Amino acid sequence: MTAIESTDVVVVGSGFGGAITAYHLAAGGARVVVLERGPWLTGQDFDQDFKFGSSSTRAFDFTIGDGMSVLAGNCVGGGSVVYFAAMPRAPRFVFERHGSIGRRMWPAAISRDTLEPWYDRVAEALPVTRQDWSDVPYAGGLWAAACHHAGRTANPVPVAIDNERCVNCNWMMSGCRFDAKRSLLLNYLPAAIAHGARIRPLHEAQRLERSDDGGYRLHYTVVDDVDYRVEVGGGAIDAKVVVLAAGAGATPVILQRSADTLGPMPAAVGRYFSGNGERLNTAVIDEDRVREVLGLSRSDGVPYEAYQIGKGPCVATWDRLDGSLPEYLRYSLEQLYFPPGFGTILAQVPDATGPTWFGAEKKELLRHWKSWLTIFTMSEDDNEGVFGPPPPTGNAVRVSQQMLGRGALRYRPTENTLRGWAASDAEVRDILERDGLARVMPWTNDVVGAYTVHPLASCRIGDDPATSALDDRHELRGHPGIFVTDGSAVPGALTVNPAMTIAALAERAVPAIVEAARQRGVAVRYGAPAPDGATAARDAVLPLVAGRAGR
Amino acid sequence: MHDSAQDDVTTMTFEAFADTILPGEKRFPGDVTVAGVAVGGGAVASGAVAVLRTDEGGMAPALDNLAEALNGHAGGYAAERGLSLDPAVPPFVALSFADRTELVARLTAPTHPERDIWVSVAMFSTIAFDAAAHLHTVDALADGHPGMTTMGFKPPEADGLWRFPEFSYGRQLARPHPDTTPSGSPA
Numbered sequence: 001m002t003a004i005e006s007t008d009v010v011v012v013g014s015g016f017g018g019a020i021t022a023y024h025l026a027a028g029g030a031r032v033v034v035l036e037r038g039p040w041l042t043g044q045d046f047d048q049d050f051k052f053g054s055s056s057t058r059a060f061d062f063t064i065g066d067g068m069s070v071l072a073g074n075c076v077g078g079g080s081v082v083y084f085a086a087m088p089r090a091p092r093f094v095f096e097r098h099g100s101i102g103r104r105m106w107p108a109a110i111s112r113d114t115l116e117p118w119y120d121r122v123a124e125a126l127p128v129t130r131q132d133w134s135d136v137p138y139a140g141g142l143w144a145a146a147c148h149h150a151g152r153t154a155n156p157v158p159v160a161i162d163n164e165r166c167v168n169c170n171w172m173m174s175g176c177r178f179d180a181k182r183s184l185l186l187n188y189l190p191a192a193i194a195h196g197a198r199i200r201p202l203h204e205a206q207r208l209e210r211s212d213d214g215g216y217r218l219h220y221t222v223v224d225d226v227d228y229r230v231e232v233g234g235g236a237i238d239a240k241v242v243v244l245a246a247g248a249g250a251t252p253v254i255l256q257r258s259a260d261t262l263g264p265m266p267a268a269v270g271r272y273f274s275g276n277g278e279r280l281n282t283a284v285i286d287e288d289r290v291r292e293v294l295g296l297s298r299s300d301g302v303p304y305e306a307y308q309i310g311k312g313p314c315v316a317t318w319d320r321l322d323g324s325l326p327e328y329l330r331y332s333l334e335q336l337y338f339p340p341g342f343g344t345i346l347a348q349v350p351d352a353t354g355p356t357w358f359g360a361e362k363k364e365l366l367r368h369w370k371s372w373l374t375i376f377t378m379s380e381d382d383n384e385g386v387f388g389p390p391p392p393t394g395n396a397v398r399v400s401q402q403m404l405g406r407g408a409l410r411y412r413p414t415e416n417t418l419r420g421w422a423a424s425d426a427e428v429r430d431i432l433e434r435d436g437l438a439r440v441m442p443w444t445n446d447v448v449g450a451y452t453v454h455p456l457a458s459c460r461i462g463d464d465p466a467t468s469a470l471d472d473r474h475e476l477r478g479h480p481g482i483f484v485t486d487g488s489a490v491p492g493a494l495t496v497n498p499a500m501t502i503a504a505l506a507e508r509a510v511p512a513i514v515e516a517a518r519q520r521g522v523a524v525r526y527g528a529p530a531p532d533g534a535t536a537a538r539d540a541v542l543p544l545v546a547g548r549a550g551r
Numbered sequence: 552m553h554d555s556a557q558d559d560v561t562t563m564t565f566e567a568f569a570d571t572i573l574p575g576e577k578r579f580p581g582d583v584t585v586a587g588v589a590v591g592g593g594a595v596a597s598g599a600v601a602v603l604r605t606d607e608g609g610m611a612p613a614l615d616n617l618a619e620a621l622n623g624h625a626g627g628y629a630a631e632r633g634l635s636l637d638p639a640v641p642p643f644v645a646l647s648f649a650d651r652t653e654l655v656a657r658l659t660a661p662t663h664p665e666r667d668i669w670v671s672v673a674m675f676s677t678i679a680f681d682a683a684a685h686l687h688t689v690d691a692l693a694d695g696h697p698g699m700t701t702m703g704f705k706p707p708e709a710d711g712l713w714r715f716p717e718f719s720y721g722r723q724l725a726r727p728h729p730d731t732t733p734s735g736s737p738a
Binding site for chain 2: 048049050051052053054057064088089090091092119123128129130131133134135136137138141142144145147148152153154155156157158167168169170171177229296298299300305306308309310315317318319321332339340341344345354355358359360362363366367369370398399400401402404406446447448496500
């Protein structure tokens with residue numbers, strides 16, 4: 001029989017929740033092993049290519065559920081490798097939300113103010129920077145001008161992008177081959193490796209059980225590097241502490257599958273899933289009206305025709321991020337790019353006489369693709385998502401070698417969620433159809449359900465054991481030593497891109513994980529600087545952890 | 552055993568399905584699978600059947616059975632409507648474009664028990680047109696791929712990489728929200 005490997009801390013997933021915790025634990029002296037079910041790609045591995053088998057399918061999972069489909073990273077670095085790097089902090093009112101439970105759903109210990117120092121740690125580490133208008137691509141400029149014309153404000157969003165390196169190719173969902181996107185491959189992960197953390201790609205965590213020494217044993221499979229449906233190996237690893245950060249579409253599934261061996265799970269595991277209230281509208285821009293109404297023109301005289309150019313979402317209007325508005329009617333509207341292959345099928349034809357998402361009229365819509373502008377709503381949904389029984393392995397039954405699978409998530413939007421979507425649809429239409437600038441239609445929810453690129457809340461923190469799987473230190477209720485630090489820990493929709501908040505919560509969770517490891521005999525101490533050695537944000541949080549975690 | 556007759560039925564059936572999703576012009580006189588209701592190449596000319604047959608896509612082993620199922624639905628649809636179908640071609644191919652459209656709408660409707668399957672076929676048909684997923688994108692564009700050319704997808708620079716040195720209007724185009732924090736975030 002093969003000897004079971006042993007370590008201090010096993011981390012499942014290498015996105016924000018995994019990379020940040022792995023770095024701090026390794027830097028603090030713990031032995032850390034990171035299991036990542038996707039491949040380990042860097043720089044030149046990132047193809048500008050839509051061919052099946054290129055990085056655009058290797059690094060992504062698209063999991064179709066019942067009423068909700070989830071797009072998520074599947075590679076070392078997780079979402080940070082494939083996302084658009086928009087990094088706003090969540091507005092203050094978000095932390096006061098009641099959502100579906102009738103009382104504040106965030107733990108009492110967390111507010112915008114108390115999270116601010118942890119946001120600062122992330123901002124220093126990646127780093128996150130403000131953008132100037134000169135950094136904003138045509139699509140963002142067009143959205144800003146249309147918002148201004150309609151009496152709205154609009155902001156360039158803060159990003160984790162090195163604009164000096166960025167070539168505005170808009171291939172960043174396939175990974176950035178120019179290293180302009182400051183993914184975790186460039187900061188936390190190399191720093192974690194430098195401190196001895198070991199990263200195992202293509203290792204898919206399946207289930208946990210208790211080990212004889214009071215720790216945990218994690219069972220995993222190893223998948224083929226081309227055909228992820230094929231298992232090529234497997235094993236188990238013992239650890240004193242477990243950090244689950246497999247993403248909100250996968251972490252609860254691992255825990256569901258572990259209930260037989262670990263014992264009952266908190267009721268909120270696999271419940272309260274939020275799609276971040278996401279909704280997409282596609283506008284077809286009237287080029288002449290862009291010139292006539294907004295006075296915009298590129299240097300070659302073309303008004304716009306620039307959907308393909310840029311770096312994802314760069315400009316958002318935050319006028320509806322107003323805490324005095326009723327819950328469910330607060331949202332941001334962000335200009336976005338969706339590359340071919342990732343959702344074109346869902347764009348609908350305005351004034352269609354036949355089918356809205358396929359057919360002859362849809363082809364005509366595609367003829368104007370250069371003049372598309374996609375607007376992304378991030379609103380307040382009702383945490384309606386519930387995971388059904390887990391599939392035999394992973395979090396989905398894979399259909400294709402890579403990317404496409406079918407999962408057990410069920411999502412039926414409530415009237416609250418639908419009202420927010422309808423209000424945001426109407427507002428997008430008001431802004432973009434004003435004075436004939438464009439025709440606008442939302443993406444259909446009738447094909448693959450609603451669509452989120454920001455899955456959240458399926459294993460969330462909170463103060464109420466009935467509605468939260470984790471306490472306010474991110475420890476799984478009833479299972480000490482298991483922590484969850486990914487998007488599933490976020491209590492609900494954030495009304496903005498969530499990566500900055502997921503990362504800040506992971507930073508905030510580290511001292512408690514260090515403390516738990518110390519109690520289990522691991523010689524680890526909190527207090528590492530930023531991955532590049534910067535210390536300002538670290539020094540600002542040290543007083544908050546005085547007397548804990550070896551400080 | 553390789554069955555070329557079955558291959559033909561399967562290919563013709565999925566060409567007709569893909570042409571219903573994103574239609575094109577007939578490729579040659581007597582083209583029966585492409586209905587010819589649109590100008591320029593559609594999903595078929597863009598490689599929809601090739602995409603469905605890729606090993607990577609995962610649909611290939613099921614295609615013969617799916618073609619049979621689709622033709623069964625077409626036969627049922629024709630009987631319901633009192634249509635007589637040309638027996639020389641598979642039943643779905645024998646339907647008019649309008650009837651193909653109506654049948655695809657039914658099969659992909661939220662309440663249809665087989666919707667997952669037919670939505671998947673529609674997705675692969677669309678991906679053939681908008682992303683040429685069976686080809687390297689550089690090669691697809693160089694060869695005038697019908698779908699991506701119709702969309703106006705810009706080609707790469709000479710080294711095969713995309714860069715857009717001209718990308719911005721370069722000026723402030725809106726007033727920022729008055730409560731923006733020093734970090735650039737909403738308050």
